[in-house]
Amino acid sequence: MAEEVVLYGVWESAFSRRVEMALKLKGVEYKYMEEDLNSKSPSLLKYNPIHKKIPVLLHNGKPIVESQVILEYIDETWQGYPILPKDPYERAIARFWAKFIDEKCLPTIFKACYGEEKEREKAAKENYEVLKFLEEELKEKRFFGGENIGMVDIVANIIAFWVGVIEESSGAKLLTRDKFPKLSSWSHEFVSNGVIKECLPPRDKLLANFRNRFGQTNSSK
Known part of the structure; x- marks a missing residue:
């Protein structure tokens, strides 16, 4: 069964672009969903009900929020290119x-x-x-x-x-x-x-x- 990786972001946001950088460095295929922060989608509000902000990474139906937390999650979940040092x-x-x-x-x-x-x-x-x-x-x-x-x-x-x-x-x-x-x-x-x-x-x-x-x-x- 193929993994489902979806990123909810905004094109101008340095924070959602960070997540794209990490995914691409790792070679992870993902679907990108552009959000309008003036009219937030039901999905964004569902997956990040506390902050109601991007980025949100959805991995096999499980949401991860906050860009730095997402970066660490990506590094721990997928092998290959290391984002954080091992030491x-x-x-x-x-x-x-x-x-x-x-x-x-x-x-x-x-x-x-x-x-x-x-x-x-x-x-x-x-x-x-x-x-x-x-x-x-x-x-x-x-x-x-x-x-x-x-x-x-x-x-x-x-x-x-x-x-x-x-x-x-x-x-x-x-x-x-x-x-x-x-x-x-x-x-x-x-x-x-x-x-x-x-x-x-x-x-x-x-x-x-x-x-x-x-x-x-x-x-x-």
Whole structure:
């Protein structure tokens, strides 16, 4: 009996795109269901009744929610390409940095670009500090996962691809090569990877979407 793997996502979401990246790296066949978050489908509400959000991975009728939880589930369920390290300590470190990106980096990125004018400058300084931690964590590695793309790289997809769109739509400058040479090189290599490239949304469409939703907040800069 063939496995049934269904992903409920939104084309512009870095979170559902993460799941696609993991599935494709593992070579897992899946069906993709595009959601409209303004008019959520009965299936989404059924499978994620608590948060009512994407992504939701449905595996043989069983739903898994929250992108980082889904990434770990994919890694533990399917053999082949490793997303998390085998060593328990290294796994813990990868989980730490993945959590750091979602809880520390993402809020400051959006505040620095789209927050109230008075809080943008403070958020930009905070953003510099958190990105500096990631810059230092890369050390001389090709990816956060070493020679291969891993959990932290996948979670950091928003920094590698979405940040450039966010900067262009807001007029802010967060990830410059002079301040973050390692992160900049990592971003370029990550989005140039064939599998990752397949999972990225059309940049022009994403930029238009951000401009439509947020406007050009800092366009005078």
